[in-house]
Amino acid sequence: MTIYVGARDLSGLPFGTHQFVVITYSSRKSIKIGRKVYEAKLLGHNVYGIVIGAQNRGTLKVEMFEGADTLAAQEHFGEAKKTWYKSDFDTEMQLVKFKGAELSLEHESKLIFLVDAYLINQSLDPISYPTAGAGYNSNSWAQSLIQHAGGKVKENMKGLDIFHNRRIPETYFTPICPSKPRVKLN
């Protein structure tokens, strides 16, 4: 089991990078995230994975296996073939390390726990998607998730991944109602 942060081109735009998270396995596996069970999809030769990313849906909404994120991951790991006449995402994948190690069941569970909590909060206390993405966006989300899970990964990926250095407060990744209202973002 390995965790990556991916970065891909935005669909249809000459400039702009979107970050997302991929949990990979060497065999097929199912994981319960939120109320649903997700089966890892084939991303490449002997690489299966769960693709998680925050999307522009009016709010900063987390979706599993979003079309473009999944295709970008498959391009990187080899399941989707790139040709000159077809669009591609020029995906970059950066390995996440937890205390210097790549493998950690404990950190995988923590990561899933944080995503679970965010899924609850995104329906009860959603973060608005910022105008033109200029604010807490998918890049902020992916990097915040990794940091709150205790991982370390390259932050500034290829291309224009604006606001990758902003961190969404951990209260948005906790499954409890905070005593004070959450700081409103965007």
Add this chain to the structure above:
Amino acid sequence: MDVKKGYRQSLLIFVLGLLSLVVADYSMRQFTGSPNNLGMPEVVWFALQVIISVGSIFVFIKNIQTLPISKKIISSLLLLLIGAVVYICVIYGYVFSTQIDGF
């Protein structure tokens, strides 16, 4: 007089061209049922944008032929600036407002 006509005509070509492209791309996404994938092939999408831009610049240059070289340069740079703003508004506005993608 020709400069104003040049701006008007070339910007009209540019805006209408980009809007047509956006309509075509959006229709393709709706037709294929996958609005968040890549839509029109990248090569076609960006090649058509280049063709529209070149057409627009060509019309502008035709209209400013009588101007002295310094004014030609200044008015061309202004056109490029306006074009960049229009491009960002139309293309980025399209992708973000229709929620096709986002940072």
